[in-house]
Amino acid sequence: MNEIRVATPRETPHDRAPRILVVEDEAALALLLAYNLESEGFQVEHVERGDEAEIRLAESVPDLVILDWMLPGVSGLEICRRLRARDDTRTMPIIMLTARGDENERVRGLSVGADDYVVKPFSTPELMARVHALLRRARPERVATRLVAGDIDLDRETRRVKRGGREIHLGPTEFRLLEYLMEKPGRVFSRAQLLDSVWGLSAEIDERTVDVHVGRLRKAIIRGREKDPIRTVRGTGYSFDETFGRN
Template identity: 75%
Template sequence: MAMRIAVVEDEEALGVLLRYNLEAEGYEVDVIARGDEADIRLREEVPDLLILDWMLPGLSGVELCRRLRQRGETERLPIIMLTARGEESERVRGLSVGADDYVVKPFSTPELIARVRAMLRRAKPEKVSSQLSAGDIDLDRETHRIRRAGREVKLGPTEFKLLEFFMQSPGRVFSREQLLDGVWGRDIYVDERTVDVHVGRLRKAINRGRQRDPIRTVRGAGYALDEQFTAAKPAAVKSRDSAGSEPRL
C-alpha cells in the first residue's frame, strides 16, 4: 500500500520527471499543474506529502501553503517547496508560511528523494515501520508474515494489503470506495461488492474458535479495525502479570 505524494508543478517536463522517480520508489503520485486546482483537490483528499512549486498559475505556491496551514486537515501535512529563488530572504519567506523544507531548482533528484523519505519517516512512522501490531495480531511488512496470538496466519496478497490498510488507522471507518482506492488502486476497476468478499476471506483466516473478530462492520458506512480490539493486548498482559495466570479473552 503505497504512500501518496501530490506534486504541484506547472513545468510539464519536471512533473513527468518527478512522477517517474517517485513511482520508481514505490509511491503513488498525483501531479497537478495549477495552484487553484490543487487547492480544490487537496480539500477532497489529503496526501501523505506535498511537493509544491513556488510559482504557479491560478494561485501561488506560497499562498496555497498558507491556506493549507490554516485548515485543520492539512495543518500538519508535510510540505517540500520547490523554487528557483535561492536568496536567503525567499527561503525564510517560504518557511515562514509553513513549508517544512525548501529545495532550490535545479536540484538533485536523489537528494529530493532522500528528503522525501526522511520527512515521511518523521511524519508517518506508522506507514514506514516494517512492523504493525493491533491487539494480538502482528504484521511484518518485509517478510509478509502475520501472527495472531503466536499462530501464523496465511493470507492472500489482497487480504494482506487489506489488513495492513486497516492496521494503519485503527478505529477509522473506511467506505468500500475508500478501501478500493487504498488497497486495489484508483486505476483498477473493481466492483464494490468485491470488498465484502475479501473482508469475509480476511475474517475467516484470522479468526479461529472463539477469537474476537477485529473487523467491525458499520452498517451503511463500511468497515473498520475495532479500536477496542487494538487496545486489548496491553490489558491482557497486565491481567496475566497481576494474577499470575493467563487472562480470559
C-alpha cells in the same frame, strides 16, 4: 499488547509504497521528479495546476506533497496555507519548490506551513533524501517492517500474518486491506477511500466489493470466540478497532 506498535524502520514493499503528489507546471521537471521518485519505490501522481491539485487533495490525501510555488489557477503558497487549515492535511509533509531563493521568501514559504523549502535548480539526490527524512518523521508506520496489535502480527517483508502464533493465510487484497487498516487504528474509512488506497486510483470496482473482502478477511483472522479487530461503522465504512488487545 494493547497498542499498535511498529518494529525496526525499513522501506515498505512497492505495492504499499507511500504516495506522493507532485504539483508542478514545468513538464520536464515534473517528469524528472516522477522518474526519480518512482525509482525510489514511491507511487507518484502529477498535476500541473493549483486548482487541479486542490481537487485531487480533496479526493484523497497523499503521504507527501511536492508543491511548486508559482502555479496556474491557485498558487502553491495559497494551497499550502489551505492544507494547513484542514484537519486531515494539517500534518501532511509539504516540500515547496521555488525559484525564489532569498531569505525573505524562504521565511514566507515556511511560515505558511511548508516543512521544507527547495530552491531551483536543486540536487535530485538531496531532494530524495529530504523526501525520505520527512516521511520517516511524519509516518514511521509507513516505513516499518511489522505492524503488531494485540495478538495479530503483520510482517511486511515476508507478507505473513500471525494471530496468537498461528499462521493466517490471506490473499493479496485481504493482506493489503488489513495492512492499511492497521496503519491507522481507530480511523474510519469509507468504502470509496478503501477502494482508492487498497485497490488503486484506477480501479473500476463497485464499492460493495469492499464488503466482500472485509468478510473474507474476518473469516480468515477470527477463530471461535476471538475478538473481531475490524469495526463496522454503519453508513460509513470500516476501521481497525483501536481498543483491540486491551484488557
